[in-house]
Amino acid sequence: MICEAPCVNIAVIGLGLIGGSVLRALATAGHTVYGYDVDPATRAAARTAAAQAPAAARWQVAGSVPDAVARAELVVVAVPLPAVDEVLYQLVSAGYTGLVTDVTSVKEPVRKLVEQRLSGPHARLAGFIGGHPMAGRETSGFTAADPDLFTGCAWALCLEPDTSLADWLLLADLITRLGARVVPTTAAEHDRAVAAISHVPHLLAAALAASVADDRLALTLAAGSFRDGTRVAATPPALTAAMCGGNAAAVKPALAKVTDVLADAAAALDSAHPIPQLREWLTTGAQVRGDWPPRAHDRATLPARADVLLRLGRVGGWVTAVAPDRRTVSAVRPA
Amino acid sequence: MICEAPCVNIAVIGLGLIGGSVLRALATAGHTVYGYDVDPATRAAARTAAAQAPAAARWQVAGSVPDAVARAELVVVAVPLPAVDEVLYQLVSAGYTGLVTDVTSVKEPVRKLVEQRLSGPHARLAGFIGGHPMAGRETSGFTAADPDLFTGCAWALCLEPDTSLADWLLLADLITRLGARVVPTTAAEHDRAVAAISHVPHLLAAALAASVADDRLALTLAAGSFRDGTRVAATPPALTAAMCGGNAAAVKPALAKVTDVLADAAAALDSAHPIPQLREWLTTGAQVRGDWPPRAHDRATLPARADVLLRLGRVGGWVTAVAPDRRTVSAVRPA
Numbered sequence: 183m184i185c186e187a188p189c190v191n192i193a194v195i196g197l198g199l200i201g202g203s204v205l206r207a208l209a210t211a212g213h214t215v216y217g218y219d220v221d222p223a224t225r226a227a228a229r230t231a232a233a234q235a236p237a238a239a240r241w242q243v244a245g246s247v248p249d250a251v252a253r254a255e256l257v258v259v260a261v262p263l264p265a266v267d268e269v270l271y272q273l274v275s276a277g278y279t280g281l282v283t284d285v286t287s288v289k290e291p292v293r294k295l296v297e298q299r300l301s302g303p304h305a306r307l308a309g310f311i312g313g314h315p316m317a318g319r320e321t322s323g324f325t326a327a328d329p330d331l332f333t334g335c336a337w338a339l340c341l342e343p344d345t346s347l348a349d350w351l352l353l354a355d356l357i358t359r360l361g362a363r364v365v366p367t368t369a370a371e372h373d374r375a376v377a378a379i380s381h382v383p384h385l386l387a388a389a390l391a392a393s394v395a396d397d398r399l400a401l402t403l404a405a406g407s408f409r410d411g412t413r414v415a416a417t418p419p420a421l422t423a424a425m426c427g428g429n430a431a432a433v434k435p436a437l438a439k440v441t442d443v444l445a446d447a448a449a450a451l452d453s454a455h456p457i458p459q460l461r462e463w464l465t466t467g468a469q470v471r472g473d474w475p476p477r478a479h480d481r482a483t484l485p486a487r488a489d490v491l492l493r494l495g496r497v498g499g500w501v502t503a504v505a506p507d508r509r510t511v512s513a514v515r516p517a
Numbered sequence: 518m519i520c521e522a523p524c525v526n527i528a529v530i531g532l533g534l535i536g537g538s539v540l541r542a543l544a545t546a547g548h549t550v551y552g553y554d555v556d557p558a559t560r561a562a563a564r565t566a567a568a569q570a571p572a573a574a575r576w577q578v579a580g581s582v583p584d585a586v587a588r589a590e591l592v593v594v595a596v597p598l599p600a601v602d603e604v605l606y607q608l609v610s611a612g613y614t615g616l617v618t619d620v621t622s623v624k625e626p627v628r629k630l631v632e633q634r635l636s637g638p639h640a641r642l643a644g645f646i647g648g649h650p651m652a653g654r655e656t657s658g659f660t661a662a663d664p665d666l667f668t669g670c671a672w673a674l675c676l677e678p679d680t681s682l683a684d685w686l687l688l689a690d691l692i693t694r695l696g697a698r699v700v701p702t703t704a705a706e707h708d709r710a711v712a713a714i715s716h717v718p719h720l721l722a723a724a725l726a727a728s729v730a731d732d733r734l735a736l737t738l739a740a741g742s743f744r745d746g747t748r749v750a751a752t753p754p755a756l757t758a759a760m761c762g763g764n765a766a767a768v769k770p771a772l773a774k775v776t777d778v779l780a781d782a783a784a785a786l787d788s789a790h791p792i793p794q795l796r797e798w799l800t801t802g803a804q805v806r807g808d809w810p811p812r813a814h815d816r817a818t819l820p821a822r823a824d825v826l827l828r829l830g831r832v833g834g835w836v837t838a839v840a841p842d843r844r845t846v847s848a849v850r851p852a
Contacts, residue, residue: 379742391803402671413745
């Protein structure tokens, strides 16, 4: 396939569910893509899959990080948080000087690692822009990778005071062409938001499942509300731990907020009239969930300015396309 | 359709999602079914749908409870808990003397209402057997009713010391023929189990949704774990409040169990090494959810005895069929 936008040479480091899906989606979009994973079996699986892919959407699998990034203009770091620092070290060691983005589920810790690792005299990195596609699944590994994983998904893309707007727009352009909705945000705002809507839900799911560990009757009667409420508890504990533990500072208050709300429910259950009290207590959640996802949207063309983009993200909007001259973006906001 | 089992004249009082689905499923199975709902618009919708149903699977809609139960041998009470007592009163007033079951999501409170209402000198009820099909959805109302709602679903059927085993087996036979898995239990054990796997999940979902009420960025980034973790928060608050508040005595300790587990997660987040601590904490939930629903089962033919049936329910098993002579049941247990 011929790229609609300028084609880029891209290296994807880490070929799990997200990295593998990024690799496949970028290859399908016509970019030249090199993949690498520290696990030889994953590399072998990625090579086998490449040979079976349509010729125009193939990728290459490198045997090392230096080989993967040798011709890259953009590196996508797609390893779990505990492995990010090692990959950054390898990028510096390989003399890589292009743009770097990542897909890790926390952004402040990665930003700090990048500052430490890439601020030395030997690091001449063009720039780093944190990213996070909101496309997790309870499956994992390259075999679960799907080039269509990002269609319609929100993809947070960090815009900090020191971010090059040109680089941000280049990435936003590339990511919107994968079908994703690019949400401009800062690392700190992202981490607070995902603590509430992703990390805490994983903890609630695990706690709910654990609470009936020894109750066979309950597990037999369990149906829809248990199935959905515990779905992400099946995620490998190492991944969930890295995600939640890596964002501990934001997850703690978000979890406390939920347990405070639950304390009100416990008080309602304890009251003389639990049914009307619970009904009142349930109203907010029912309203929020009933209105989500928003049904009506406004479309707008906005100037491609950092303050405008960040405000768009804060009111619940996103970028759907970047104009060829990079002066404006097409945006969508909840009505 | 000709019933495979003896056909029964059945009245279904309350035609919401569950009552409407019971009505349609029983009619499809060939029984003679009369429906009634206190809401005239619901009755009209049920009449319109009956006219559109295949001739062999039609039901009738009565204009009052006495009309609905006039020829019934079995009454299914399918109204929310706060309305159950009024329906029981109407059954007694109408001189109904057959078998009664219900589909309410709590069983001890209904059992107590039945004892109070039907123990008087004017009540000559053949018997009451509490039931609960685990087939809730976030949709509600007759228009959401589905005759296939119970295919494969667990249907708790209460077996108390004073329950007629013959009546229990009659109902179990009828319900297994709707495709449901009949789980023998007591009202008390049922209420503890569903507090953990249904009522608490509803509270967690509502709390999670409420916690991000004012966070537009979070709601835009929200994806799979938020969608699933909050799905049942969209249930009408009146229904969830009746369900949880009507089972307050069992929901309180079940909720406390989950918040205790969450307190351990908060402590892990606070620790010097949150990632390994959380990983350890997450193991139980991942194991429980990974093993659910059980993949392997044993089949057995069991004597139709109350103690055997209750033991079957406690180890996570269920009844799939009742033998024609009512002396044995076909049962399934997790391996």
